[in-house]
Amino acid sequence: MTTPTPVVEDGQVTAGSSSRRGPRADRPRARRSFTPAQKQAYLDGYEAARAIGDGEGYLRREGLYSSLMSEWRRARDAGLLEGKSDGAPVGRPSAEQAEIARLKRELEVTRSKLATTETALDIMGKARELLASISKSEQERQDEQQRGPR
Template identity: 45%
Template structure:
């Protein structure tokens, strides 16, 4: 099994449950733009050589060109979102909800404090009641 550490990958020789499957490649927008430009600049016979050298299929070129036409460089970016980005969004939403709840709690405490002060003021102004002895 290959483990990724901070300083690089380490292969301990143990196969994981999906170790025999190929890894999905992720292409950067810069790489896609560079390959599209190189592919378009190549002559008809040289286009296949570019694809073979890079280990790509013609469908990659078709998809990348369609994405580039639709949304320029934004369309050339990876389709899937990074797990860290989703986690950051979730934590940001959670923090916003906690801050809203904190604001409501502070407002409630402020209201309770004012009610307490009012009741103290009223009780100080009232005459003490006399208890009858029997």
């Protein structure tokens, strides 16, 4: 067990650890702000990192929160990040913009499922043709055996 080491701050001696003073020991940090282009770049980087399983690591390295990514993704999907100048406020999507973004995401999911279903049906059709071909050749072989050698 370690005992706190006395620390001298502003001429006063206080109990504390000299090795670790905390994140706000100097002063509070200024709030960061991001341009729409930066938000889009962070979103792209985060989504690429998530694709390889390192989304949380990316957020830690960049000093960002997952709630920011969610908020920025909603804004991007609602079209609020497109065509904005660097100083322009982005704001939150209106109810209509949020609904449009939700429907766009739903449409993409539906299109993906449709493509998968079409591929599966194509494979099933080819498998059916193969089985019919095998069945036909087997039937021809049996008919030839019944007729006997010539």
